[in-house]
Amino acid sequence: MRKAREAAGMKLGEAAAAVGTSIANLSRIERGEYRPSNELAARLASMFGLSEIQIFYPDREDAA
Numbered sequence: 001m002r003k004a005r006e007a008a009g010m011k012l013g014e015a016a017a018a019v020g021t022s023i024a025n026l027s028r029i030e031r032g033e034y035r036p037s038n039e040l041a042a043r044l045a046s047m048f049g050l051s052e053i054q055i056f057y058p059d060r061e062d063a064a
Contacts, residue, residue, distance in 0.1 A: 001029065001048060001050065001054070001055060004048035004049070004050055005030070008047075008048060012026055012030075015047070018047060020040075020043070021040055029044070029055075038052070041055040041056060
C-alpha cells in the first residue's frame with residue numbers, strides 16, 4: 001500500500017487524514033503491524049485503487 005500512496009503523490013499525513021485515521025495507524029498498516037477495520041480497509045482500497053484483499057494481504061500475488 002505504501003507504493004500506491006507514494007505513486008499517488010500523497011504523504012503519510014495526507015493519506016491518513018483523507019481516510020480518517022492517525023498517521024501512526026496508517027504507518028503501522030503499511031508496515032504490516034496493524035490490521036485495519038473492514039471500513040478503513042474499504043476506504044484505503046477505494047482511495048488507492050486497490051482491492052480490500054490487497055490491503056489485508058499485501059504480499060499475496062493473487063490479491064489483485
